[in-house]
Amino acid sequence: MSERGFSEWLRQQCEPEWTAVVTHPFAMAITTGSAGDEEMRRYLEQDFQFVDSFTALLGAAVARADTFEARVPYGKFLGQVATTEEKTYFHRALAELGGRTDAEPEPVTAAFKQLMAEVRVAQDYVLIVAVLCVAEWCYLGWASRAEEPLPESFVHREWIELHEGAEFRAWVAFLRGELDRLGAGLDEERREEVLQVFRLAVELERDFFDMARAPA
Numbered sequence: 531m532s533e534r535g536f537s538e539w540l541r542q543q544c545e546p547e548w549t550a551v552v553t554h555p556f557a558m559a560i561t562t563g564s565a566g567d568e569e570m571r572r573y574l575e576q577d578f579q580f581v582d583s584f585t586a587l588l589g590a591a592v593a594r595a596d597t598f599e600a601r602v603p604y605g606k607f608l609g610q611v612a613t614t615e616e617k618t619y620f621h622r623a624l625a626e627l628g629g630r631t632d633a634e635p636e637p638v639t640a641a642f643k644q645l646m647a648e649v650r651v652a653q654d655y656v657l658i659v660a661v662l663c664v665a666e667w668c669y670l671g672w673a674s675r676a677e678e679p680l681p682e683s684f685v686h687r688e689w690i691e692l693h694e695g696a697e698f699r700a701w702v703a704f705l706r707g708e709l710d711r712l713g714a715g716l717d718e719e720r721r722e723e724v725l726q727v728f729r730l731a732v733e734l735e736r737d738f739f740d741m742a743r744a745p746a
């Protein structure tokens with residue numbers, strides 16, 4: 531395992547897919563504001579379905595965290611997703627784009643929801659953190675590549691802002707810290723198990739951006 535900790539070791543094992551996610555043409559098109567309305571509508575309709583399962587997974591993290599110190603950041607972020615992202619951004623953005631909140635999940639969305647449901651039902655804390663960490667860390671990865679001035683359109687700009695900034699960086703650092711802390715006590719077999727889940731989540735992130743780019 532890398533001297534730099536379990537989370538960095540996991541990330542390195544997932545190259546070149548990791549870099550493919552954080553530099554994905556669709557993500558880069560969000561950062562420049564050049565992702566078109568149709569693409570953004572398809573992507574956000576699907577992401578709204580993703581966020582539902584993601585919110586449930588945060589609830590599982592609150593329940594299964596092994597320390598009170600860890601439960602608090604999950605609870606705090608859960609409140610933020612449920613209020614800021616779900617209640618305001620998605621509804622405003624989908625209204626602007628003529629999108630729906632009840633779109634049929636695409637195959638990649640269904641696969642991602644299934645992975646999140648599996649680790650949630652298993653109530654396996656380190657696997658729960660692995661999926662949450664991929665989702666948040668790789669979003670920080672692409673969003674932090676955005677250059678000022680950010681796009682004028684709120685659909686692009688606010689989506690970047692939700693995944694960048696001091697608070698979001700601290701949240702990702704917390705998730706990585708949890709993986710580093712837990713990883714130190716895992717044997718080889720368990721580390722491999724976490725890696726498999728981590729890798730699948732990275733692949734799904736890449737496929738999710740591919741889906742957004744695919745012709746309708």
Ligand SMILES: Cc1ncc(CN)c(N)n1
Pocket residue numbers: 577580581665666669735738
């Ligand atoms: C597919 C996906 N992955 C991650 C995130 C970041 N919360 C998201 N909104 N959507």
